Amino acid sequence: MRLSLLCLIPVVAGFQPMPLNRLALSTMMATKPATEEAMSVQKIVNDNLPSEEDTLAERDGSMRVKMEQMLREAQISITKAIEEIDGGAKFREDAWERNTGGGGKSRVLANGKVWEKAGVNLSVVHGTMPQEALKAATERGATRSNNGEEVPFFACGLSCVMHPHNPHCPTMHFNYRYFETEGGEHWWFGGGTDITPSYIDEDDMKHFHGTYKEVCDRHDPEYYNKFKKWADEYFLIQHRGERRGMGGIFFDDLNDRDPEEIFEFCKDAANHVVPAYGPIIEKHKNDAYTEEQKQWQQLRRGRYVEFNLVYDRGTIFGLKTNGRTESILMSLPETASWLYDHQPEAGTPEAEFLDAARNPREWV
Amino acid sequence: MRLSLLCLIPVVAGFQPMPLNRLALSTMMATKPATEEAMSVQKIVNDNLPSEEDTLAERDGSMRVKMEQMLREAQISITKAIEEIDGGAKFREDAWERNTGGGGKSRVLANGKVWEKAGVNLSVVHGTMPQEALKAATERGATRSNNGEEVPFFACGLSCVMHPHNPHCPTMHFNYRYFETEGGEHWWFGGGTDITPSYIDEDDMKHFHGTYKEVCDRHDPEYYNKFKKWADEYFLIQHRGERRGMGGIFFDDLNDRDPEEIFEFCKDAANHVVPAYGPIIEKHKNDAYTEEQKQWQQLRRGRYVEFNLVYDRGTIFGLKTNGRTESILMSLPETASWLYDHQPEAGTPEAEFLDAARNPREWV
Known part of the structure; x- marks a missing residue:
């Protein structure tokens, strides 16, 4: 089996930096170059050259290839839309590869008009992973154990965090991913999109959650409630x-129906990142704010760092298994703050935020 | 056995906030009130009232009491010296207690002339701890296992982090602690003092490491090399x-000789925090600096956060066992920053710092 050029969540062990043009200017044939974007995607797919045991024809219809292509298209369309909303900075793309199989493309926008830092990371990897890694990668991973032996796997994922300057513009994170153990014995999808404002605007929350409820409802009427919780x-x-923050949807280990159905759900969810998030940013990107509001945002950024470094499965796993640190920690804000024992006064918007962070609300 | 008012490293499960004056205005007798500081210490010692099974006479000579008193004196003398160097802000003291035994006193200075944030946390706790906790608390803790049962313990510790504003003034951390399982079956000391500048000043590093080498040499000629490594x-x-940063000394699980000898070493080390660190701050506190140097300091602060939240044993254990979050995360800087894939140019002082952070040097 031969697979190249790919990416997982930040869960990636043993990478080597790779010159940008090695991927961008790949000499692989692009059979249907319609637009520049389509071409890039095609190149990636074609980079997965068939070997003797593994012909392109066989793999074209595989979930691996479909998911990778969908994620790459989402990376391109989302970063394009974000650049348009930002109106200032452009994404920089770094391609990298893993020593042990696969690689990824990180797109990072820094110091934009709207966003302080925004990163969208595609990774497509394969190799073998320790049991511990399998466990860390799933909600109930322990059940997928294999008598302690290393597990051959393929994984692809697109993950993103965007931190705006303005404290009235929320941070947004999403991640959609597909795992498969060799031979397809085990497979599952995971993902979600969630929003982290510093201040609560109920209409924004209704819009964001409402958009994802509609996405969910198109695929399963039980999805939204389950994934919101x-x-x-x-x-x-x-x-x-x-x-x-104020949540959104999150799911892992999803494999309870035809993979095609779950794929369609992931695709729908990834394609609604911009409709769910973009209008909120457009609405607030020019809002006035005070220094106190900026300081409160910085404290919330501190909390974001705490979550990501202490609890986030992908981050911790990635860091502890020699993942590409810069792609993993792309998720951290450019600036964050901690004050000792800071307590917002009762009745303030900051206290209102904390209340909702402690007692999750139903927005739709 | 009855012990009250205490504190461990931040390793403290199940606390309740406690009004400051409950400790400060304790009505316990102070038999030898020489100075205000000595009085405070005496009050704390006397708070450990004898019960029927455990008379004060018996406990006066115990390592628990000696260590607690030494650490409380160090907390008082160090915060006093730091206030004098700062010349602006004063430490605020919060006392707290654990539901399950003991408590602590956190002293925090915020927004001083020299220090952005400085915290010195005394904790003296007792109770039972899970095996996992015992393991997390020591370098080779697994060997102290007890067939999976909860382990009754006593622990006291003084931990401190100080982050100055000026990028030419280093951050400093120390922690000295004593653990004992019930009945004194197992006991050990741990601790160390380390320094984290943003820029390397060789004379400063020679002074800091040299001071601790002298401290070490007074107790064991092998200590410095071993604990520096x-x-x-x-x-x-x-x-x-x-x-x-640029290290210092660190040790854990130290119990290879008479506890009195190790106690004297810890006391000497705790009492040399100010002589090791103070002169460096005095030398640099009025240094001019550029915005670029401040930004580099912020990136190093980001690294400090990464270490503390991802690797520091005391922090992770404390957070995951319901320790007092504000006392544990007192160690985080007020501000920190992350830039994607930041690489200092070769030949710059920033690149010099990184080289020394990657390849530890011998300073004395």
Whole structure:
């Protein structure tokens, strides 16, 4: 089996930096170069050259290839839309590869008009992973154990965090991913999109959650409630007793139906990142704010860092298995702050935020 | 056995806030009130009232009482010296207690003339701890296992982090602690003092390491080399391949000789925090600096956060066992920053720093 050029969540062990043009200017044939974007995607797909045991024809219809292509298209369309909303900075793309199989493309926008830092990271990897890694990668991973032996796997994922300057513009995170153990014995999808404002605007929350409820409802009427609750549980900063933000949807280990159906759901969810998030940013990007509001945002950024470094499965796993640190920690804000024992006064918007972070609300 | 008012490293499960004056205005007799400081210490010692099974006479000579008193005196003398160097802000003291036994006193200085944030946390706790906790608390803790049962313990510790504003003034951390399992079956000391500048000043490093080499040499000619190396290993940010700073001394699980001897070493080390660190701050506190130097300091602060939240044993254990979050995370800087893939240019002082963080040097 031969697979190249790819990416997982930040869960990536043993990478080597790779010159940008090695991927961008790949000499692989692009059979249907319609637009520049389509061409890039095609090149990536074609980079997965068939070997003797593994012909392109066989693999074209595989979930691996479909998911990788969908994620790459989402990376391109989302970063394009974000650049348009930002109106200032452009994404920089770094391609990298893993020593042990696969690689990725990180797109990072820094110091934009709207965003302080925004990163969208595609990774497509394969190799073998320790049991511990399998466990860390899933909600109930221990059940997928294999008598302690290393597990051959393929994984692809697109993960993103965007931190705006303005404290009235929320941070947004999403991640969609597909795992498969060799031979397809085990496979599952995971993902979600969640929002982290510093101040609560109820209309914004209704819009964001409402958009994802509609996405969910198109695929399963039980998805939204289940995945909204899952996000509220997952994004808990346990030592604070508060969530990092106002949630969204989160799911893992999803493999209870035809993979094609789950793929369509992931695609729909990834394609609604911009409709769910973009209008909120457009609405607030020119809002006036005070120094106190900026300081409160910085404290919330501190909480974001705490969640990501102490609890986030992908981050911790990635860091502890020699993942590409810069791609993993792309998720951290450019600036964050901690004050000793800071308590917002009762009745303030900051206290209102904390209340909602401690007691998750139903927005739709 | 009855012990009250205490504190461990931040390793403290199940606390309740406690009004300051409950401790400060304790009505316990102070038999030898010489100075205000001595009085405070005396009050704390006397708070450990004898019960029927445990008379004060018996306990006066115990290592528990000696260590607690030494640490409380160090907390008082160090915070007093730091206030004098700062010349602006004063430490605020919060007393707190654990539901399950003991408590602590956190002293925090915020927004001083010299220090952005400085915290010195005394904790003296007792109760039972899970095996996992025992393991997390020691370098080779697994060997102290007890067939999976909860372990009754006593622990006291003084821990401190100080982050100055000026990028030419280093951050400093120390921690000295004593653990004992019930009945004194197992006991050990741990601790160390380490320094984290943003720029290397060789004379400063010689002074800091030299001071601790002298302290070590007074107790064992092998201590400095051993504990300097241990610090270089412990403070490694593994996913970066770099240390958070320029080290110092670090030791854990120390119980290879008469506890009185180790106690004297810890006392000497705690009492040399100010002589090791103070002159460096006095020398640099009025240094001019550029915005670029401040930004570099902020990136190093980001690394400090990464180390503390991802690797520091006391922090992670404390957070995951319902320790008092504000006392644990007192160690985080007020501000920190992350830039994607930041690489200092070769030949700059920033690149020089990184080289020394990657390849620990011998300073004395």
